[in-house]
Amino acid sequence: xxxxxxxxxxxxxxxxxxxxxxxxxxxxxxxxxxxxxxxxxxxxxxxxxxxxxxxxxxxxxxxxxxxxxxxxxxxxxxxxxxxxxxxxxxxxxxxxxxxxxxxxxxxxxxxxxxxxxxxxxxxxxxxxxxxxxxxxxxxxxxxxxxxxxxxxxxxxxxxxxxxxxxxxxxxxxxxxxxxxxxxxxxxxxxxxxxxxxxxxxxxxxxxxxxxxxxxxxxxxxxxxxxxxxxxxxxxxxxxxxxxxxxxxxxxxxxxxxxxxxxxxxxxxxxxxxxxxxxxxxxxxxxxxxxxxxxxxxxxxxxxxxxxxxxxxxxxxxxxxxxxxxxxxxxxxxxxxxxxxxxxxxxxxxxxxxxxxxxxxxxxxxxxxxxxxxxxxxxxxxxxxxxxxxxxxxxxxxxxxxxxxxxxxxxxxxxxxxxxxxxxxxxxxxxxxxxxxxxx
Amino acid sequence: xxxxxxxxxxxxxxxxxxxxxxxxxxxxxxxxxxxxxxxxxxxxxxxxxxxxxxxxxxxxxxxxxxxxxxxxxxxxxxxxxxxxxxxxxxxxxxxxxxxxxxxxxxxxxxxxxxxxxxxxxxxxxxxxxxxxxxxxxxxxxxxxxxxxxxxxxxxxxxxxxxxxxxxxxxxxxxxxxxxxxxxxxxxxxxxxxxxxxxxxxxxxxxxxxxxxxxxxxxxxxxxxxxxxxxxxxxxxxxxxxxxxxxxxxxxxxxxxxxxxxxxxxxxxxxxxxxxxxxxxxxxxxxxxxxxxxxxxxxxxxxx
Numbered sequence: 208x209x210x211x212x213x214x215x216x217x218x219x220x221x222x223x224x225x226x227x228x229x230x231x232x233x234x235x236x237x238x239x240x241x242x243x244x245x246x247x248x249x250x251x252x253x254x255x256x257x258x259x260x261x262x263x264x265x266x267x268x269x270x271x272x273x274x275x276x277x278x279x280x281x282x283x284x285x286x287x288x289x290x291x292x293x294x295x296x297x298x299x300x301x302x303x304x305x306x307x308x309x310x311x312x313x314x315x316x317x318x319x320x321x322x323x324x325x326x327x328x329x330x331x332x333x334x335x336x337x338x339x340x341x342x343x344x345x346x347x348x349x350x351x352x353x354x355x356x357x358x359x360x361x362x363x364x365x366x367x368x369x370x371x372x373x374x375x376x377x378x379x380x381x382x383x384x385x386x387x388x389x390x391x392x393x394x395x396x397x398x399x400x401x402x403x404x405x406x407x408x409x410x411x412x413x414x415x416x417x418x419x420x421x422x423x424x425x426x427x428x429x430x431x432x433x434x435x436x437x438x439x440x441x442x443x444x445x446x447x448x449x450x451x452x453x454x455x456x457x458x459x460x461x462x463x464x465x466x467x468x469x470x471x472x473x474x475x476x477x478x479x480x481x482x483x484x485x486x487x488x489x490x491x492x493x494x495x496x497x498x499x500x501x502x503x504x505x506x507x508x509x510x511x512x513x514x515x516x517x518x519x520x521x522x523x524x525x526x527x528x529x530x531x532x533x534x535x536x537x538x539x540x541x542x543x544x545x546x547x548x549x550x551x552x553x554x555x556x557x558x559x560x561x562x563x564x565x566x567x568x569x570x571x572x573x574x575x576x577x578x579x580x581x582x583x584x585x586x587x588x589x590x591x592x593x594x595x596x597x598x599x600x601x602x603x604x605x606x607x608x609x610x611x612x613x614x615x616x617x618x619x620x621x622x623x624x625x626x627x628x629x630x631x632x633x634x635x636x637x638x639x640x641x642x643x644x645x646x
Numbered sequence: 647x648x649x650x651x652x653x654x655x656x657x658x659x660x661x662x663x664x665x666x667x668x669x670x671x672x673x674x675x676x677x678x679x680x681x682x683x684x685x686x687x688x689x690x691x692x693x694x695x696x697x698x699x700x701x702x703x704x705x706x707x708x709x710x711x712x713x714x715x716x717x718x719x720x721x722x723x724x725x726x727x728x729x730x731x732x733x734x735x736x737x738x739x740x741x742x743x744x745x746x747x748x749x750x751x752x753x754x755x756x757x758x759x760x761x762x763x764x765x766x767x768x769x770x771x772x773x774x775x776x777x778x779x780x781x782x783x784x785x786x787x788x789x790x791x792x793x794x795x796x797x798x799x800x801x802x803x804x805x806x807x808x809x810x811x812x813x814x815x816x817x818x819x820x821x822x823x824x825x826x827x828x829x830x831x832x833x834x835x836x837x838x839x840x841x842x843x844x845x846x847x848x849x850x851x852x853x854x855x856x857x858x859x860x861x862x863x864x865x866x867x868x869x870x871x872x873x874x875x876x877x878x879x880x881x882x883x884x885x886x887x888x889x890x891x892x893x894x895x896x897x898x899x900x901x902x903x904x905x906x907x908x909x910x911x912x913x914x915x916x917x918x919x920x921x922x923x924x925x926x927x928x929x930x931x932x933x934x935x936x937x938x939x940x941x942x943x944x945x946x947x948x949x
Contacts, residue, residue, distance in 0.1 A: 292698050318700070319700040405887070407890060461783065462799030464803060614909045618909075630892050
């Protein structure tokens with residue numbers, strides 16, 4: 208009997224232990240985060256090309272600054288998001304905290320006094336980066352986060368061969384043309400759009416763009432501002448209806464609910480010729496390059512911005528995505544560690560060498576005056592187009608799941624999944640989400 | 647023989663009946679530190695409001711009310727119940743029959759037993775990732791082998807997903823339960839079957855009148871493990887569906903995890919944890935009572 212009980216108990220115990228350890232931890236335990244008095248620490252998320260670039264960059268820094276060490280640790284995306292929260296709650300945060308901008312989680316860190324204001328301390332670092340991208344690190348007029356990686360606008364990637372075969376002309380600029388292309392692609396036996404429905408977050412990019420195209424940035428800004436009933440605005444309902452129209456018209460590949468993004472199966476559908484287009488972040492370009500180098504080098508991959516919708520109020524130049532990733536500095540780090548982190552940010556963050564590394568990896572650095580450099584690279588066509596997209600965007604909407612509170616974000620992803628599966632109507636989605644406002 | 651069974655054992659005289667209870671101290675201490683104390687912690691957290699970072703505040707019964715009114719959590723409870731019933735009802739007959747088959751001494755049965763045993767050697771995460779790749783409608787087994795009828799949206803269709811995961815769970819756990827039944831069958835004295843044969847009972851009759859009744863306690867043990875185990879299913883669901891599509895496979899342990907570590911509502915997650923513990927303990931206690939194995943009566947009377 209005891210073993211059976213224990214199986215249950217141990218299971219809960221794991222959850223409980225994580226909780227209780229987080230609750231009582233205050234002092235840094237050394238290796239894990241916090242860092243000792245005279246060294247700083249940094250955690251970041253894995254993934255090419257930044258992972259290797261940072262690894263080399265921190266190694267070089269540690270070699271050059273033996274008395275100002277920075278200990279680096281790498282985590283996978285989801286593991287990081289869980290661990291950083293507990294670490295910060297326990298006062299064991301790394302000195303440099305990796306984030307997706309001064310929204311959602313970072314706003315929660317700020318209200319818990321867990322990260323410091325960088326106002327006036329990182330001017331040198333900010334002088335290198337684009338103002339529009341710096342802006343996503345500002346909360347209530349205070350700079351809390353500094354851009355640290357590539358800028359990631361979301362766009363439509365397409366397979367040029369399939370467009371030729373189906374007789375569809377790129378770029379598709381209106382929603383009507385987009386719907387009209389569906390039967391043409393189906394006629395040649397391919398899916399118009401690839402979607403990694405099982406991963407849930409790829410669904411969100413469709414809603415982000417459609418909400419913007421229908422009602423402009425205001426549609427979502429109302430939600431952020433906590434306006435009562437913001438999710439049930441006519442614009443939001445219209446955007447959700449467009450999504451269900453697209454699903455009903457068989458716009459996505461059959462069984463899209465089983466496709467995952469972490470295995471790059473969605474990207475694979477496009478380069479193996481099973482789907483014509485995919486709405487993905489600029490990072491997908493790196494996946495295409497990695498998984499199907501000959502497809503990219505033969506010039507078969509194209510991209511264009513999200514089309515407009517009939518009578519929409521949104522500017523077609525608006526983009527959605529991740530303006531960048533960001534560094535913040537933990538308030539529990541020692542003064543010496545904070546000093547090291549600030550010095551590193553001003554001297555090394557997004558320096559020329561790192562920028563070159565990003566470009567070589569097919570990523571778009573959010574820094575000023577690199578158009579010529581981009582044009583001269585192997586991926587010049589894509590990189591300059593994406594760079595211009597970012598430079599000319601009147602509004603760069605950060606991913607909604609990063610902007611909202613954790614609770615609302617999870618609720619949104621689950622409900623949106625149900626919208627794509629036709630399990631709920633736009634009105635039910637809106638009603639469920641309205642409950643999360645100001646929660 | 648009967649008077650031996652009724653004779654009070656000499657060893658039951660007070661005190662000296664066995665090894666010193668202190669021998670259990672290390673195990674009890676371990677159990678206390680790693681199970682009981684955290685459990686008390688969870689009960690405490692279930693009355694608090696905490697996002698994992700800011701200061702904790704007292705929530706009273708809010709978390710409890712939330713869990714029992716929230717459609718996601720209620721759906722999770724319903725799903726866990728369904729999972730429990732279906733996995734018990736499907737795994738028990740399969741593993742019982744396999745166990746009886748494996749108990750035979752023939753060479754080919756031994757070879758097959760080794761094959762059946764294989765899934766037990768794989769980690770759940772590996773099984774989950776493997777099956778997920780195999781059932782992928784675009785790049786999986788069905789599309790590569792051109793088996794059109796198997797090319798379904800196994801994990802992406804809300805009504806198919808739960809069944810798919812339950813099948814994989816069955817595939818992974820049936821070998822273990824078959825092993826229990828195999829051992830159970832092998833313990834049945836051959837003389838019973840010999841006596842039955844003399845009385846003219848056929849194979850079918852022998853199975854119903856000897857094998858099955860003799861396996862009573864094995865069935866109780868295996869069922870308890872299955873039913874209570876179903877409450878703690880987590881890894882395969884997490885790897886294969888993450889609770890999706892929508893919340894079609896968001897069973898209670900997964901709901902606890904996602905509430906705690908994705909939405910960072912630690913109080914509510916702890917409430918779910920307490921419910922899991924209470925239900926799990928009552929189930930295993932209840933099953934034990936029901937099966938009568940706590941009374942430990944002999945099945946070997948007259949032998």
